Amino acid sequence: MRLPIAAGAATGAVAITLYPLFQGGAWFWASLGVILVVTGVGVLATRYTLPTWLAPLAQLLAVWIYLTAVFTGDEAWARVVPTKESLFGLAKLVVLGFDDIQRFAVPVPDNPGIVLLTCGGIGMIAIMVDFCSARLRRSALAGLPLLSLFVVPASFLSDPLSWVAVIIGALGFLGLLAADGQERVSHWGRAVLVRRTPSFVAPRPAADPGTLRLSGKRVGFTAIALAILLPSLLPTLEPDPLFGFGVGNGNGKGGNSISVPNPIVNLRGELSLPANSTVLTYSSSDNLPRYLRLYSLDNFDGEQWTMPETRGRPDDLISDGPLPPPPGQGPSVPTSPVNLEITVSEEVRNMNFLPLPYPASRIRIEGDWRPDRDTLMVFSTRDTAGGLTYQVVSQEPRPEAEQLKDAGPVPQAIAQRYLALPENLPREVADKAREVTEAGDTPYEKAVKLQEFFTTTGGFSYTLATQGHDGPALTDFLLNSRAGYCEQFAAAMAVLARVVDIPSRVAIGYTGGTNVSGRWNVRTHDSHAWPELYFEGAGWLRFEPTPSGPAGQGTAARPAYTLPELPTAGSDEPTSQPSAGPTGSDTPTGAATNPRNPLLDRDFGGAPIVVDEGMPMAAKIGIGAVFALLLLLIPAILRWEKRARRRRVYSRPAVVVEPAAQGGGQDTGLVAVRSNRGQAGVTAAWAEFDDALCDYGISREPSESPRALARRLSERYEFAPEAAASMAKLAEAVERMLFARTPAETGSLREDVRLVRRALAATVSRGRRIRAVLLPPSTLLRARRLGARVLDGFDRLENIRISRPARRNA
Missing domain, CATH: 3.10.620.30 (C8orf32 fold)
Structure with missing residues (x-):
């Protein structure tokens, strides 16, 4: 029964895009009612496994009864059962609705004829979406009738649709696809979400299937984000028309009237x-x-x-x-x-x-x-x-x-x-x-x-x-x-x-x-x-x-x-x-x-007039190039800001202290006291070192301890004595913070991080260094992980199950 509900939700989400065409909200509530009727009949048809051809006929009959009750209830038997008079009343409202469409420009008033046509049209779309997804099991094909709802406001309006309405409609269709996928997977068993937890010492391996998994939902969410955000970030180089509202700001297309x-x-x-x-x-x-x-x-x-x-x-x-x-x-x-x-x-x-x-x-x-x-x-x-x-x-x-x-x-x-x-x-x-x-x-x-x-x-x-x-x-x-x-x-x-x-x-x-x-x-x-x-x-x-x-x-x-x-x-x-x-x-x-x-x-006596040619094309191209450059520099700016923030933390003297009273080989009341300030400095320094490895493309084995990693890097890349000493100092500070039980002191780690970073940069090519500054992979990877966590949240929501209490045998 998941698919009929998802089909109704998708139809309702896409129908929201019609709101600029109307002055009031009567059309919405009437259309919501017809969607609920179609969805309800679809759920019953699925529950009792009606034949494929019978379900849309039952939905058509239900829509007819609903329209009769809402628009011509006074002429129906018991205000619900259609009669000859109610049928003629609906036909009369349909004719009036077509006349009103020709007479009024958008946004049109909530006249009964117009609302009836809108409600009936949305009901037909809902039936087709339900038929394609729940009966034929072709949810992707249901996108065609849903697209026709998008076409209606796009045909009557010159202004673009609200991005909020577009996102809601797109999410409705994605929800239908996701429901279809879950319906298919459910025949093979229950889907299990694998939760992944990052490690402080070892980064996630590149071969982790969790990071490479791209489901249809993720592709869909990414496409929606790009479709909405990317055009809003790109500059326009064309002038607005003289009156930008054109015909679309309150004018109909397709009729014989306009205002x-x-x-x-x-x-x-x-x-x-x-x-x-x-x-x-x-x-x-x-x-x-x-x-x-x-x-x-x-x-x-x-x-x-x-x-x-x-x-x-x-x-x-x-x-x-x-x-x-x-x-x-x-x-x-x-x-x-x-x-x-x-x-x-x-x-x-x-x-x-x-x-x-x-x-x-x-x-x-x-x-x-x-x-x-x-x-x-x-x-x-x-x-x-x-x-x-x-x-x-x-x-x-x-x-x-x-x-x-x-x-x-x-x-x-x-x-x-x-x-x-x-x-x-x-x-x-x-x-x-x-x-x-x-x-x-x-x-x-x-x-x-x-x-x-x-x-x-x-x-x-x-x-x-x-x-x-x-x-x-x-x-x-x-x-x-x-x-x-x-x-x-x-x-x-x-x-x-x-x-x-x-x-x-x-x-x-x-x-x-x-x-x-x-x-x-x-x-x-x-x-x-x-x-x-x-x-x-x-x-x-x-x-x-x-x-x-x-x-x-x-x-x-x-x-x-x-x-x-x-x-x-x-x-x-x-x-x-x-x-x-x-x-x-x-x-x-x-x-x-x-x-x-x-x-x-x-x-005016021959006063000259200056012909303003507007902004030169070269200036427009230059502005566009500067704007594009600023967009490309966003990762570099974010990396610089994070690096500066960490530098302020690990530049302060850090002390890690764990006093313990020992006697006769036995612990006598161990009391662990750690300086939060020192721990934060060591953490920030090691995180900066970790990002530097990522930016310069230097591999790091998951099983390597900080000391082993420092020794391998120093020997493989032949660090100078000062850089090798700084590398060893960073590794020792991390290990003591994680495992040591004896007092340890570290001064400012700023110079050590700088020497290690310079030593790492000297091991790679100039192009790699430029990329590390302009397009730092650590920042891009962090953005990707953030998106993955957001999508994981949707995965978790899908795996929520409402458990029913077990029946007790008498």
């Missing part, structure tokens, strides 16, 4: 990273930079801006046709087609949203990518953009100021969604919005006033030393500190725009980057947030409240339609200053061959 919670709060971390790593490069048909948007946030609850529920329809696969038309964009506003080719760095991980200019009309890319119809964000629940190259066609609106002033009324659906503000919005914030836009007669003019308030007239400054955009932080930013970075500027302008009845949202992505050798290079420090404001006929337009240039975010730029003093589209403008659309920027047409930032040429 990313609160991406704006990650901006500060990316902007303050010391390594300014390349995220992507792109080229445009007009050689001008483009803002590339990843996310669109439109929910403001008074504390933070968050994304709405993102949906991708099955018929909206971008490879099948153009993207949906941009909301609110009418034929009266002229547009300009722009082609971009974007290449995302292979080092970027978990980028499940495409960086795109707004609005994109066509995208050519490999994989399953779908747009959200309301925001035109393009995402995938299965693929990532890392290492991909894709082409984008964008029809950029180029509105004139007069067209925006004459924009029509906002549709009710847009107003209801994008004008919502919390009831607890500070009154000072609303008053400031009305004060700033008082001179504006139209929504467009108010929007321009808001942008000028942040960039020129309001006295704001750019700094990464502040964070937050909730109610108190927003009030302090607008009225007091007036210092922040793009998070505060974008969030604040979007809030003020809603106060004066301009629909707004916050976009997260990248600025246009810098031009390097004719191609635009976007780095982590180009991550950015900006507001998008809605105007009927033109749709959503980008505004830029964040200061740019040397005193701000260097690659940020205000769009041309927000600068009425510059010529707008449709006028006789110089070719060096074309008007840019919502995703474009005012830049010279010759920027492709100029490594300077063209935005600064216009706005």
Whole structure:
């Protein structure tokens, strides 16, 4: 009956890895119940030797009864026996569960349908594991259904599983293998553990079978330790993606819905990273930079801006046709087609949203990518953009100021969604919005006033030393500190725009980057947030409240339609200053061959921009080499520390005293008194000598006494007189400590140990001496013995037997 219990424990241990997929714990208790049911039936099947084919059928029936009792008990007879109504109820919950999986992103709520699907799936896995291990006696084959449980969270999450959960699951499988091994061995008799005790004088012989025995458990424990510890010790040389949570931090894969919670709060971390790593490069048909948007946030609850529920329809696969038309964009506003080719760095991980200019009309890319119809964000629940190259066609609106002033009324659906503000919005914030836009007669003019308030007239400054955009932080930013970075500027302008009845949202992505050798290079420090404001006929337009240039975010730029003093589209403008659309920027047409930032040429008198290439590759390799060297030196450091500790002990004068009163050949009350200090010094000196023998590879016979060992070494290696005397002194001190009954005194043993060690080192090659310093075998052997003792503890646990009291015959 050991195997059914081990199979159930292994299934439960691996099922723990599912915890990141759920918000609550109802799934766990329901799944634990179904595992106990399957295990209980398996134990009974083994106890009464049911046929192999009958046991899984009995378990399926038991699982059905359990699910009926838990989920549709009200419709079952006696709350347990399935009926027609309870069966239909289970089927209805299954359909609801599949709908919820498609509708919710992980972590999903504990809805009954989702819990039923999870519980039923774990029950099926438990039956398969029990069938493979307890019925077929193929426990290794049971690893396949257990592996499928590992695959589920790995498919839905971009973040790695918790190492604790991985260890628990791996130990569960190892326990199943161990139970299978014990089951086989038990047919031959009882396994006996041979306990080994080390000797002080003689080390364990190399041929001892106890040290060479490697069981399957030991190999498994070693593999788990290496799999968990080794990756955590190795340095990573790749940059984190712009938003490291990707789709995995609360996003499902495999369904048609996705959501990313609160991406704006990650901006500060990316902007303050010391390594300014390349995220992507792109080229445009007009050689001008483009803002590339990843996310669109439109929910403001008074504390933070968050994304709405993102949906991708099955018929909206971008490879099948153009993207949906941009909301609110009418034929009266002229547009300009722009082609971009974007290449995302292979080092970027978990980028499940495409960086795109707004609005994109066509995208050519490999994989399953779908747009959200309301925001035109393009995402995938299965693929990532890392290492991909894709082409984008964008029809950029180029509105004139007069067209925006004459924009029509906002549709009710847009107003209801994008004008919502919390009831607890500070009154000072609303008053400031009305004060700033008082001179504006139209929504467009108010929007321009808001942008000028942040960039020129309001006295704001750019700094990464502040964070937050909730109610108190927003009030302090607008009225007091007036210092922040793009998070505060974008969030604040979007809030003020809603106060004066301009629909707004916050976009997260990248600025246009810098031009390097004719191609635009976007780095982590180009991550950015900006507001998008809605105007009927033109749709959503980008505004830029964040200061740019040397005193701000260097690659940020205000769009041309927000600068009425510059010529707008449709006028006789110089070719060096074309008007840019919502995703474009005012830049010279010759920027492709100029490594300077063209935005600064216009706005800041040609101030140069320094292109940060990040940490050189040679420096990365050097850091990695230093780190690897430090890892390799760990045994040497441990050996040096132990040697220094022992030296402090045996450097002190040591006295071993055993006074005994003797008379007439008879003992008259022997009293043994030993100096603990002297004993510790002799022990430390001999232990150091013993490690030196091991480090230099000098053999030592188990039957040799200390005196015989000293004589053999001195004669064989022809020690100098001083070294031979020191060797003899160490041997005599050890023998007197162990066996003598007469007084003996020893001074400091430091010089003796040093002479003997130097004499031993002179007998071996230089390579052996170097190895003794850098990779001392004594330290490595000690680590191996420690691991062996730990594994011996598990062996002892397995041999514990609960004895039953013998029955007395009447």
